[in-house]
Amino acid sequence: MHETTYHRPSTVAEAAALFARGADSKYLAGGHTLLPVMKQRLASPSDVIDLARIKDLVGIQSSGDALTIKAATTYYDIMKSADVKNTIPALVHLTSVLGDPAVRYRGTIGGSIANNDPAADFPAAVLALNATVQTNKRSIPADDFFKGLFSTALEDGEIITAISFPVPSRAGYSKMRHPASRFALTGVFVARGRTGEVRVAATGASQNGVMRVPAIEAALKGNFSAAALDSVTIPSDGMLSDIHGSAAYRANLVKVMAQRAVDAAEAG
CATH class of the missing domain: 3.30.465.10 (Uridine Diphospho-n-acetylenolpyruvylglucosamine Reductase; domain 3)
Incomplete structure (x- = not known):
């Protein structure tokens, strides 16, 4: 199983900083694209950064x-x-x-x-x-x-x-x-x-x-x-x-x- 670190930032700046620190980061919005390709092992991001809870977005x-x-x-x-x-x-x-x-x-x-x-x-x-x-x-x-x-x-x-x-x-x-x-x-x-x-x-x-x-x-x-x-x-x-x-x-x-x-x- 591939290990992925899930992040839930509260600001856009925090999300961008988390992305920059990851070896192979991906942003998550609704998840209708990223999650299916992860399930099929077509993508194996080191870090998944969830943007859905950022109030400014x-x-x-x-x-x-x-x-x-x-x-x-x-x-x-x-x-x-x-x-x-x-x-x-x-x-x-x-x-x-x-x-x-x-x-x-x-x-x-x-x-x-x-x-x-x-x-x-x-x-x-x-x-x-x-x-x-x-x-x-x-x-x-x-x-x-x-x-x-x-x-x-x-x-x-x-x-x-x-x-x-x-x-x-x-x-x-x-x-x-x-x-x-x-x-x-x-x-x-x-x-x-x-x-x-x-x-x-x-x-x-x-x-x-x-x-x-x-x-x-x-x-x-x-x-x-x-x-x-x-x-x-x-x-x-x-x-x-x-x-x-x-x-x-x-x-x-x-x-x-x-x-x-x-x-x-x-x-x-």
Whole structure:
């Protein structure tokens, strides 16, 4: 049996110091990624540093033009937050179709984007809403944060502290769920900013993980409606192909889910 030392720090500074002292340290958020790979002996960290009890990493703040969700805030708390519902209701919907109740009670937004699973939901929201990822060292724009499958701009030992979302004029999310895992076979988040900018991000579709969809963004900029996408064709090059769906299937799902997301945004 591999020996691991478990730590429960009370501050971000303490967590960073513990990480630096360990020979092979890992941060623990909700645990939905780290614990399974430890059970399978795919990871054997010397130190596991639990971030969930750090009070400064939990909470939701709304300032009118921005919504800030701290990194250790659970999906359940996001889903039940009046601030989220009143500012970006699409995030409430996204969270409601994420996993199951057990996952929503333990999973955290910071853990989701730090892991950057190619079929995770929140990376699509962060990218489409042009959010800023705040860490204990710096602020990282969404376009610079996601680097590919399970890869981000985070440096070794860096801790996500919060995600700041500009409040859009409209936003919507739709996904085709795998019936067992609830992960997105393909999910699309669409957002229209208050200055008219349209951003669209897809998860579960690309071989490189979460991605922007320029063809859909361009079509929606002039006409923010599902009908504006009728003539859009998404190429299958670079799309995932597996037992759950071919590359062509996922390419078509990007368009279909985008149309549904626009309808959801229009419905409010």
